[in-house]
Amino acid sequence: MKLTSNQRKSLRAKAHYIKPQILIGKNEVNKGVLNSIDESLNTNELIKIKFHEGKITDERKSLVVDNLKCEIAGCIGRTMILFRQNKDKDKQKIKL
Numbered sequence: 001m002k003l004t005s006n007q008r009k010s011l012r013a014k015a016h017y018i019k020p021q022i023l024i025g026k027n028e029v030n031k032g033v034l035n036s037i038d039e040s041l042n043t044n045e046l047i048k049i050k051f052h053e054g055k056i057t058d059e060r061k062s063l064v065v066d067n068l069k070c071e072i073a074g075c076i077g078r079t080m081i082l083f084r085q086n087k088d089k090d091k092q093k094i095k096l
Contacts, residue, residue: 021044022037022040022049024052068082
């Protein structure tokens with residue numbers, strides 16, 4: 001599912017008050033980190049990830065998006081905002 005610019009704008013506004021739930025340090029993105037991100041997305045639909053070292057590159061973006069089937073709502077500095085809508089209609093928290 002591709003997000004439109006208006007949907008990304010709305011999600012970034014909602015994520016403004018959210019603190020980063022996943023902090024990624026020197027070890028980069030590995031299976032354990034991907035599992036943590038996946039669990040957070042299943043629970044919250046909209047999360048922030050913070051990288052402590054380096055910039056958010058296209059390689060990092062594609063690694064997360066391809067493995068987790070989620071969308072990037074925005075990237076600011078070292079923080080990435082991810083969104084994946086829950087497949088169960090009853091558990092959906094964010095309506096697009």
